[in-house]
Amino acid sequence: MIAFAALLERLALTPGRLAKIALLRRFFETEPDPDRGIGLAALTGELAFSAAKPGLIRALAESRTDPVLFAWSYDYVGDLAETVALMWPERRVNLPPPLLADVVAALAATPKADLPDLVATWLDASPVPVRLAILKLITGALRVGASVRLAKIALAELSGGSVAADDIEEVWHGLSPPYEALFAWLEGRGPRPDPADAPVFRPPMLAHPLEAADLASLDFGRFVAEWKWDGIRVQLVSTPGGRRLYSRGAEDISAAFPEIVERMSFDAVLDGELLVLRDGVVAPFAELQQRLNRKSPTARMMAEYPVQVRLYDILFERGEDLRVLPFSERRARLERFHDRETPSGLDLSELIDSPDLATLSLLRDGARAASIEGLMLKRRDSPYVPGRPKGLWWKWKRDPLSVDAVLMYAQRGHGRRSSYYSDYTFGLWRETEAGGEELVPVGKAYSGFTDAELVVLDRWIRNHTTKRFGPVREVEHDPQVGIVLEIAFDAAQRSTRHKSGVAMRFPRVGRLRLDKKPQDADRLETLLRGIV
């Protein structure tokens, strides 16, 4: 458990993606079975313990420590498990720290009444990081600073290039801890694990953004177009082995959308967009967000935010892999499937056939509903290729909306950007009750600027700081002195949760408007008027 605890500690503090992969890979390389597999399960959230409640930990602490000192320490550290891990009195015991696999096995087998003594024995035998990992594990509060995808990329590296992360994806949901067959496959000691009928996730095909330069060389006659809806991309997997709804990132979100899973009484793997839909009208993304924030919805939530899936593609039908077929044939199969099954709550994405550039440009620019992001262009002959192959699928987002806003606050970034002020809060003008003018914050942007612009902004912020609130700097922003940022964004929606009454979707810095003074920036009313 020592290596696992050390890994958790470093992942929690490491900002870089590559560094996280290196840490994970080393763990998988150096830890023996079954500990590394149990560790993998813990990292990917497959081990959901709530064997112990915080009350148990508190009671343990009180039995071993001075209550006054415990209270002061807890007050200082602010986290119960960490406080106990740190102040647990050291005893000289002749035991090594427990193995992760043993801890997990014992937790499953131990009656609740015996748990405190067992945990105390472990804590006595362990150094601080291991104590913390044990306490976090048994209370189900193991927050890992790495995504499941990163773990799979690290696993793929174990194979020395013969297995890709996407290959692991295709068997993943048919596996179970401690994954010994998976490790054997990756290390060339065993065959590829056969997922058989299990409802496994298939890595999705993604589109390239279409730039102006690509436009000229595109042969539109070979493409079909579809609306690009602003929901979340999902995969519906229904096999004799079970039903799952997956997000684009392979996360199992079945529990959050039970009404979709209930309707999946077919044998197929489908690709589509999850949307909140009322009377055929797609609601803005913010409404879907209400559902995404919940692990499992209440009946009221389900009624208030009714979800459906708009189908884009079919990957498997009755066990037959259709991904090698060209898009046009898959589309025909999808339409036949839909006619035959008439599944409720699943509709077909509308196709715009044989488009020409003029028609498409018109459509794209005319689409102003907040729920449409733009257009998708798919080549008729494209097979379904996992990842982001070039030239087959394009996403052609409509031109972003933009406002000129004033920089108000700045904060340092993370990782590579930790020495730069790279997170910006910006505001627009509005009239105060007293009849004056004030800036009201409307959003935050972390991207969109070039490295050169970042250097300019960073220097300006350091030289024009007026106040500091912990890591946040307030910068000068009066009508004459300040920085104007052109903010690009995809949509604006009314929001009661923001002081300004408006929430922007994906705001980013379009460019610096050093030619403008803050008094020339836009007003809040301008943004509000633009809301459809």
Place this chain on the structure above:
Amino acid sequence: MPHPETWLQVRPEGLWCEPGGFFVDPVEPVQRAVITHAHADHARPGHGAVLASAETLAIMEVRMGEGRAGRARQAPNWGEVLTLGDVKLWLQPAGHVLGSAQVAIEHRGSRVVVSGDYKRVADPTCLPFEPIPCDVFVTEATFGLPVFRHPDPAAEIRTLLDSVALFPTRTHVVGCYALGKCQRLIRLIREAGWDGPLYLHGALLPVCRAYEAMGVPLGDLRPATASAKAELAGAIVLAPPSAIADRWARRLADPVVCLASGWMRVRQRAKAKGIELPLVISDHADWDELCATMTDVDAPEIWVTHGREEALIHAAAAQGRIGRPLRLIGYGDEEEGEGAPLVPEPVTGP
């Protein structure tokens, strides 16, 4: 036998010994000062006469400039008993940094020991703390909570070197205070078998040179500022805590930001400071050392100068001792270098 509280008192300038006519670690310029160690919050410039260990005086000169470490300077040998006014006084090693001393003061049959800052674990750069039985023990309490237990520093250094091996193209930049922590880290890294070059921020070099002149060899040290980015890939760079995540660090190759400090025991503190690799290495006594030292000196009274005094006073009571806070103002968080003046880095190279 007069109680020590009648002859050792807190004044705005610091701890005042009236029958001896001196202050201990005064925070403002005074006529006569006894200085426990050369950290900036204990050793201030501008005093008349200064009494301290020879090493402390030498380091004060390096940090403050020649002649600013007191107009008259006196450096007794360890344990050499002096008479000042109506008190006897001597210095004993405190184990905090090179030259750090406890001040033992006797007056009419009672003995007070002022610990200054101290630690009990072995440190290859300074003499170990020697407990002196006394009637009143004046202690620090920087890490005066039971959550602060410093692990074996050699294990922390192994963690660092292990990370260097795992990320061979990145620079490991370790934040450390210029006096004491820096040199101890270098010795610990050397003892772990790393004898290649170590790169230093310019603010750290002068004290390192002073340590070497006083017999603490530190090996191949190079200025980080003068080194090319490519040379710093895979290197270990030491820098003041204020520099590790700021503009200065941009010259480094994809740095792993490390900080060597007792505060790094608490994960949230590391996270809030953006530290990727915390190293729990401290030059202050941890909770267990603070408690054990009260027993070792067996003083019926414990006066707590700075840090988390309430918890240590609570622990003193549990040992059957009287504890009280001294509420001295001006001793800061030397561990992290916050608030302490840093020597500006000399401009060299691009």
